[in-house]
Amino acid sequence: MQTPFIHNHQLNIIHKQADFLLKTMRTVADRKVLETVKDTAVTNVIDAFDSLTPEQKNLLEQMSKQEAAYDLQSYLDELESHVIPFPEVTVKQIQKLFPKSKKLKMPDLASLDYKRTTYLRWMDVATNRLYIIYPHGEQFLGIEGQITSTNKNGFCMFCNRHRELGFFNVKTRGSGPDNFASAGQYICIDDEACNHSITNTAPLERFILAAGK
The missing domain is CATH 1.20.1280.250 (Monooxygenase)
Structure with missing residues (x-):
């Protein structure tokens, strides 16, 4: 085989x-x-x-x-x-990626279709916070931010398909140690549809690398 x-x-x-x-x-x-x-x-x-x-x-x-x-x-x-499945990720690894989230809501890893996943994402409905994990090289990258439904359809920045969008806003470090900026993009509300549509990982990688700085 x-x-x-x-x-x-x-x-x-x-x-x-x-x-x-x-x-x-x-x-x-x-x-x-x-x-x-x-x-x-x-x-x-x-x-x-x-x-x-x-x-x-x-x-x-x-x-x-x-x-x-x-x-x-x-x-x-x-x-x-x-198909190469999404790498298995543990609860401890997830917690390590988001150390500032003391009451971190965990994704349902048991129901994850690893073969049809390019990036893992889940939402804490209570806080409207979206968490994303992406395998980059030999490590996992994680970003989190606020997602707000736009109640509109448009092209998702990650999969480039016309779908219902949310605005995902991530706080990033600015030029100084105490300065903060933000990075935002319109992405699919439906994470499964996004994972089943993405054909180019470059835009996703660029955003995660920029937002994770």
Whole structure:
């Protein structure tokens, strides 16, 4: 069995290309057009990876070999075994990431779908505080801040999809030791939808690194 090599955000890209391919299979009869779409979908998927072994590349190219919706879904289900899960995080690690939160509300780790998680987030409803944990290299990064519902739809800064947004505001250190600033962005209210849509971790990483300073 191959070592898992697909991150959640890359799996989202695969699902996005598969959805496009499925729509084409259902609406286009021209075989040449269909083959072109298949080739494009596979190219977009492979471009999402920095490096692949021949076996991994061959597995991803199998998307173009699927001839029916059922086959395509079976193929996607098979890919789940190749997904790198979100690293397991303990209660002690979470507490260490947020030392100033004395009454820290813990996430429900037991119900977390580790394979479909790019970043872990949860909310303390009583205080409207949002907590985010992101694996960066060999360590976890954590940020917290206030989130306010906007009751509006727009593009999430993390996943770049059009969804219901909240304004997430994080206090950061300013230029001096006693100065404070803030970093804010509009992000999805629904954390599961965001994790299932994110296809590029760069905006998320930039915000977390900037807000965590």
